Amino acid sequence: MNKFFLKYILLGIGFAFLYFPIFTLIIYSFNESKRVMVWKGFSLKWYAELFKNEQILEAFYISIKIASISATFATLLGVMVGYSLARISKIPFRSFFIFISTAPLVMPEIILGLSLLLFFISANNLFGLPSSKGQITVLISHITFSVAFVAVIIQARLISFNKSIEEAAQDLGAVPNSVIWKVTLPVILPSIISGWLLAFTLSLDDLVVASFTTGPGANTLPIVVFSKVRMGLSPEVNALSAVIMLAIVSIAIGYYIKTRNKSDVN
């Protein structure tokens, strides 16, 4: 009995700690007052302000655009890296390749951002490219740090899945290219999807690298939000948190219902 209580008390405190700050933000997003913490009554005013705020809306659009393009390219490159590391033995300077494809995982964002910015400036001085910093430089940076994360997921999946299935397909007369398309790819497809989603969130959430590599017309949502909350509180940002939370919770509920039905069938 004691053990039972200990379990629920610990879990309760843990989840309360995780959710209390988020819920406070959501509750205060309905506050009429401009001073965030002084309650003046229920109102949807800040939601209206949020959806009229062109700076935030444009930043949201830019963020989604950069995140989806960078996730797609990072997944392509990450699958190649993961496959090469798990299945191809003849790679020139193999340990160097392992180093450059895993080091971004442990590289602090601030160092990554600084190095990319100095690189873009040097490249511009030498070749005139990129002609200016903007969406393209943020995009390149996001692809670069996401590749490593996708590669790790794909590599783990390829190592855990039995190579003999691929060999069996070859013995049965499949040419190497069709083994890839008809055997390997379907097996790693769930990992490709989770890799894409991870790369998408990494890009959507990134503030530091984007701050270094951004330029005119490339203010992503985190950059705009950060500039709003750096000096003080902003009721519009409260409303934005509530909207984002709603979106994530509805995706999570959908996912939960889908997987629950699946396990019922099984």
Place this chain on the structure above:
Amino acid sequence: MISILKNFKFWFVFTPYFWLVAFFFIPLAIIMKISLSVSEWGMPPYKDILAIDEVTGNLIINITSSNYTFIFSDFFYLQSYLNSLSLAFTSTLICLIIGYPIAFYVAKSKPKTRNLLLILLVIPFWTSFLLRVYAWKVLLQGNGILNTILMKFGIIAEPLSLLHNHYAVILGVVYTYLPFMILPLYGYLVKFDLRFIDAAHDLGSRNINTFFKVILPLSLPGIIAGCMLVFIPVVGEFVIPELLGGSDKLYFGKIIWDEFFVNRDWPVASALAMSGILFLIIPIVIFQISYSRYNFKK
């Protein structure tokens, strides 16, 4: 040659190889170069390493180690690096202490509850990092919720200044990085066979003993993975100290940011970044290689 180009393996290896060399390795080489160059007024604010003297036509090599001697001789930089290490160490430890029981109980729940709890753990992880830090800024304000509650209950008479100190930074770090600790721990604990606990009990082991001698050693890989996922990014953390911290302690990430954006001293910022790689990344890589070798031997 054409047969090589037709081979998909060639493209699989060399497309990402090229990308990573161009956009990861060369940028690091550029910071290395700039960290060794002499700073000057102008744009870019440093002298080229190789230059040709306009009068004599001789090749001049401008290499200096002065940026490094400067940051190592000024206690200010060393202190900020130590502050970041101690922040990372403290918050990793707190995350482990809070995260372990949560991961353990979630992993040991019945499959149906477990899936629900797991989704509840992942939701904050998918929510914007910046907004979760901002939530604590709202909570810890002078007229924020925590102060209001404490004053209502008569525990304090005047609002405490909870924000803009290093305790707020630790709290913010623990809050935002807790999922990074719990998820890998959960990954290892869920595979853990409960019968080991029963076996230990049957052999006369007491609860505490069972925990330290059976459960903890078996979850060690998860603990190490979780600690790495928290420790490494926190050392370079910039956003949390910027939003919740004050001037009582300065951190490594903030120093690089200011050196670059405020002081516009690119060589010193690069030297700081290089020394960060030297003292952070290299020890971690060495640790991971030796740890995986040790596991392999076992």
